[in-house]
Amino acid sequence: MARKLSIMDSGWLMMETRETPMHVGGLALFAIPEDAPSDYMESVYRFMVEVDGVCRPFSQKIQSRLPGRLDAAWVEDRNFDIDYHVRHSALPRPGRVRELLALVSRLHAQRLDPGRPLWESYLIEGLEGNRFALYTKMHHSMVDGMAGMHLMQSRMASSADENLPAPWSGEWDKRKKPRKKSVAVAAKAGVLDGAGSVRRGAGQLVDLLRLPKDSNVKTIYRAPKTVLNRRVTGARRFAAQSWSLPRIKAAAKKHNGTVNDIFLAMCGGAMRRYLETLDALPAEPLVAQVPVSLRSADQAEGGGNAITTVQVSLATHIASPLGRLVAIQESMQAVKTRLGEMQKSDIDAYTVMTNMPLSLGQVTGLSGRVSPMFNLVISNVPGPKDTLYFNGAELLASYPVSLVLHGYALNITVVSYKDSLEFGVIGCRDTLPHIQRFLDYFEASLAELE
Amino acid sequence: MARKLSIMDSGWLMMETRETPMHVGGLALFAIPEDAPSDYMESVYRFMVEVDGVCRPFSQKIQSRLPGRLDAAWVEDRNFDIDYHVRHSALPRPGRVRELLALVSRLHAQRLDPGRPLWESYLIEGLEGNRFALYTKMHHSMVDGMAGMHLMQSRMASSADENLPAPWSGEWDKRKKPRKKSVAVAAKAGVLDGAGSVRRGAGQLVDLLRLPKDSNVKTIYRAPKTVLNRRVTGARRFAAQSWSLPRIKAAAKKHNGTVNDIFLAMCGGAMRRYLETLDALPAEPLVAQVPVSLRSADQAEGGGNAITTVQVSLATHIASPLGRLVAIQESMQAVKTRLGEMQKSDIDAYTVMTNMPLSLGQVTGLSGRVSPMFNLVISNVPGPKDTLYFNGAELLASYPVSLVLHGYALNITVVSYKDSLEFGVIGCRDTLPHIQRFLDYFEASLAELE
Numbered sequence: 010m011a012r013k014l015s016i017m018d019s020g021w022l023m024m025e026t027r028e029t030p031m032h033v034g035g036l037a038l039f040a041i042p043e044d045a046p047s048d049y050m051e052s053v054y055r056f057m058v059e060v061d062g063v064c065r066p067f068s069q070k071i072q073s074r075l076p077g078r079l080d081a082a083w084v085e086d087r088n089f090d091i092d093y094h095v096r097h098s099a100l101p102r103p104g105r106v107r108e109l110l111a112l113v114s115r116l117h118a119q120r121l122d123p124g125r126p127l128w129e130s131y132l133i134e135g136l137e138g139n140r141f142a143l144y145t146k147m148h149h150s151m152v153d154g155m156a157g158m159h160l161m162q163s164r165m166a167s168s169a170d171e172n173l174p175a176p177w178s179g180e181w182d183k184r185k186k187p188r189k190k191s192v193a194v195a196a197k198a199g200v201l202d203g204a205g206s207v208r209r210g211a212g213q214l215v216d217l218l219r220l221p222k223d224s225n226v227k228t229i230y231r232a233p234k235t236v237l238n239r240r241v242t243g244a245r246r247f248a249a250q251s252w253s254l255p256r257i258k259a260a261a262k263k264h265n266g267t268v269n270d271i272f273l274a275m276c277g278g279a280m281r282r283y284l285e286t287l288d289a290l291p292a293e294p295l296v297a298q299v300p301v302s303l304r305s306a307d308q309a310e311g312g313g314n315a316i317t318t319v320q321v322s323l324a325t326h327i328a329s330p331l332g333r334l335v336a337i338q339e340s341m342q343a344v345k346t347r348l349g350e351m352q353k354s355d356i357d358a359y360t361v362m363t364n365m366p367l368s369l370g371q372v373t374g375l376s377g378r379v380s381p382m383f384n385l386v387i388s389n390v391p392g393p394k395d396t397l398y399f400n401g402a403e404l405l406a407s408y409p410v411s412l413v414l415h416g417y418a419l420n421i422t423v424v425s426y427k428d429s430l431e432f433g434v435i436g437c438r439d440t441l442p443h444i445q446r447f448l449d450y451f452e453a454s455l456a457e458l459e
Numbered sequence: 460m461a462r463k464l465s466i467m468d469s470g471w472l473m474m475e476t477r478e479t480p481m482h483v484g485g486l487a488l489f490a491i492p493e494d495a496p497s498d499y500m501e502s503v504y505r506f507m508v509e510v511d512g513v514c515r516p517f518s519q520k521i522q523s524r525l526p527g528r529l530d531a532a533w534v535e536d537r538n539f540d541i542d543y544h545v546r547h548s549a550l551p552r553p554g555r556v557r558e559l560l561a562l563v564s565r566l567h568a569q570r571l572d573p574g575r576p577l578w579e580s581y582l583i584e585g586l587e588g589n590r591f592a593l594y595t596k597m598h599h600s601m602v603d604g605m606a607g608m609h610l611m612q613s614r615m616a617s618s619a620d621e622n623l624p625a626p627w628s629g630e631w632d633k634r635k636k637p638r639k640k641s642v643a644v645a646a647k648a649g650v651l652d653g654a655g656s657v658r659r660g661a662g663q664l665v666d667l668l669r670l671p672k673d674s675n676v677k678t679i680y681r682a683p684k685t686v687l688n689r690r691v692t693g694a695r696r697f698a699a700q701s702w703s704l705p706r707i708k709a710a711a712k713k714h715n716g717t718v719n720d721i722f723l724a725m726c727g728g729a730m731r732r733y734l735e736t737l738d739a740l741p742a743e744p745l746v747a748q749v750p751v752s753l754r755s756a757d758q759a760e761g762g763g764n765a766i767t768t769v770q771v772s773l774a775t776h777i778a779s780p781l782g783r784l785v786a787i788q789e790s791m792q793a794v795k796t797r798l799g800e801m802q803k804s805d806i807d808a809y810t811v812m813t814n815m816p817l818s819l820g821q822v823t824g825l826s827g828r829v830s831p832m833f834n835l836v837i838s839n840v841p842g843p844k845d846t847l848y849f850n851g852a853e854l855l856a857s858y859p860v861s862l863v864l865h866g867y868a869l870n871i872t873v874v875s876y877k878d879s880l881e882f883g884v885i886g887c888r889d890t891l892p893h894i895q896r897f898l899d900y901f902e903a904s905l906a907e908l909e
Contacts, residue, residue: 027570027572027573048552050551050552051551051552051553054551088889090888090889093694093888096565097551097558097561098549098551098562099548099549099550099551099552099585100549101500101501101504101547101548101549101582101584101585102498102500102501102549102584103501108547111547112548115546119569120477122477122692122693122694123477124692124693132551134551134552135549135551135585242572242574243572243574244543244572438540438543439538439540
């Protein structure tokens with residue numbers, strides 16, 4: 010029973026090249042239980058591979074016979090081979106987070122096999138501090154953006170004693186009521202409801218493009234060309250770290266702002282520092298492409314699409330940390346005001362119109378050679394507030410591992426988990442040196458606002 | 460200073476697909492010295508990455524602008540990134556050879572980045588028995604067949620105290636006299652010296668093709684179609700084990716044969732057992748493609764090409780182990796007699812003519828869909844007789860990791876090291892199940908002849 014891919018999802022397959030694999034990942038850190046036996050890691054691996062069948066979407070692969078994959082459909086993989094998808098790895102000593110990030114950087118650079126279900130999960134032992142890690146990658150055509158991480162988290166337990174099958178176990182198909190609604194559907198991209206919306210969406214875009222380039226109100230094609238906006242190779246560097254949410258909230262309160270304001274200011278400050286070190290800071294402010302949810306958290310459970318992307322100034326041209334924060338807040342407020350004036354269907358049209366050139370740029374090979382639409386993608390996604398468990402082990406941290414594109418060599422994504430904001434920075438290893446320095450720069454930029 | 464690739468070497472680039480990466484590898488096992496400090500593995504890794512420049516061929520990448528890579532040339536990689544090429548890995552506990560083979564199977568399935576020098580080396584810690592491993596892969600366009608392993612071994616020390624730089628260190632370029640002559644040149648394929656040779660080579664081929672299919676005298680296109688001769692996927696399984704050379708020599712003496720006779724009989728017996736288990740044993744004998752050196756070991760030091768490939772019956776249709784050995788010996792003897800009657804230039808022509816269809820089959824996509832030229836490639840290559848050392852650690856074993864092609868899903872290669880014959884079996888994970896069983900089947904087939 011084949012299920013055809015949407016044009017948007019097929020697009021992720023079409024955009025994939027050796028240099029730009031189109032999968033997203035999650036890196037989760039767990040505590041080894043105190044009473045764990047010496048063969049504990051082997052038992053976790055067995056828990057992961059000794060499953061009673063495999064559920065969707067983990068069981069399905071792409072079937073396509075036409076060039077360009079226009080007929081791509083999901084079909085069950087009859088030769089499903091769990092040992093291929095679930096892998097047991099280890100870190101060399103001393104097993105610091107540094108060694109973990111080096112391994113994840115390598116694993117994230119490898120393309121998924123297009124002839125199999127488009128996911129792999131790595132159980133990684135040898136992490137110091139009595140911890141272990143789980144790195145899972147899924148193709149973007151299988152799960153949108155953060156949906157993969159949400160899918161994994163929705164299949165973790167809420168206590169150490171609760172027994173749940175592995176996230177891909179066939180037992181999930183047998184459960185009549187899914188424990189939590191999968192977010193996969195909710196994160197799908199918009200569908201236009203009529204030609205009128207397209208006209209109004211286009212009108213919004215034309216209005217915004219008429220604004221001067223130094224205005225705080227941003228849209229696509231208002232970004233300076235920077236080192237971030239070059240062609241990429243297939244190699245990656247991943248950096249990750251947790252920041253205290255109460256700390257960020259205190260800074261937000263001090264400056265009459267939101268957590269997201271402080272987060273964007275941390276990004277703006279870090280980008281300014283990074284580009285200054287490379288002697289590559291442009292005179293005009295960097296523009297971030299930011300996915301925005303249009304609904305409250307309560308509404309999100311209902312499913313359906315309510316996400317758009319907006320362009321926000323990171324005010325990297327302003328030296329003063331406080332001045333930068335204010336400019337970022339103004340830019341974000343201008344976006345919100347404008348979105349508030351638009352109808353839902355017009356926003357959908359605007360979303361599609363501002364994202365279409367991105368896909369076209371990838372497929373035509375122009376991206377990274379012409380002016381960038383924006384400088385980088387920055388996402389801030391709410392995550393679980395309560396402690397989660399995987400096969401009895403407590404989830405300590407959960408970092409998103411996103412993707413980069415030609416012309417967009419860096420991505421910063423954060424998710425919240427309990428009292429932390431979990432930063433994941435992914436970049437092209439060859440285009441951008443010293444990506445791990447962003448972690449220091451985030452910290453310095455937060456400290457400036459405290 | 461660009462150095463153009465030969466047509467043969469360009470061929471390896473042209474034949475490469477995601478399903479058939481064209482690199483070869485070596486897996487070396489070492490003893491951790493008894494007095495090693497706790498950070499010994501980190502010091503080995505530093506020895507590997509903290510090099511004073513990088514020597515050829517490790518420093519060179521492919522430059523090519525034309526489609527089909529007809530203009531491919533080796534050029535120095537100005538952005539050479541040693542941390543990319545030399546990697547530090549570890550095995551999950553208990554760190555058996557089983558876990559090592561699983562890791563090497565995965566690593567060998569990944570294509571090398573065509574935008575960089577075409578090699579990677581993995582230092583692998585966590586191997587039980589106080590050992591560590593080194594897995595190195597190089598593209599076939601960079602080093603022919605076994606030449607990569609010979610290159611690595613030629614840069615190992617002959618005592619624990621001898622200090623040599625890492626195999627890729629730039630210091631090798633500064634040494635005026637190379638310590639041992641690289642075998643890379645010696646293993647290059649033949650060049651025809653005239654049209655007469657082509658005619659005589661073709662005549663030999665036509666003569667052989669006229670022989671009945673059940674004759675012990677084999678050439679290309681006399682092989683039955685088997686499960687080995689299907690299209691392959693990109694996934695691999697690698698199995699490896701050492702056998703005692705004195706044991707094999709004793710069996711050879713008992714049957715008035717050579718070590719190579721017993722080796723081929725081990726392969727024939729294992730293939731018969733394997734195909735019987737799959738209920739897929741053909742009525743006609745399997746035909747192995749076997750590279751043969753045309754010179755004595757003394758002459759080999761002189762360099763230049765003297766290798767051809769011959770087709771030998773594995774006599775898998777004969778149930779009796781002794782009858783199988785005799786048939787294999789007769790088939791090999793017939794090949795030797797025929798080669799002895801041919802001139803060197805005619806052999807070169809015959810070699811090129813019998814190997815050309817192999818490359819064509821890969822590039823046209825016909826291989827694995829039409830009748831196979833032979834059933835599998837089996838190589839037996841002499842290796843070092845004395846103990847080697849790497850950064851003070853004794854080399855315990857050294858297994859070749861070869862490649863598979865569409866239509867040729869299995870390869871058995873052995874090298875000798877001291878008193879051992881080191882077997883490496885590489886196969887397509889999806890085409891051929893249970894490749895690790897070959898190790899048991901080799902043992903059973905040897906025991907039958909003792």
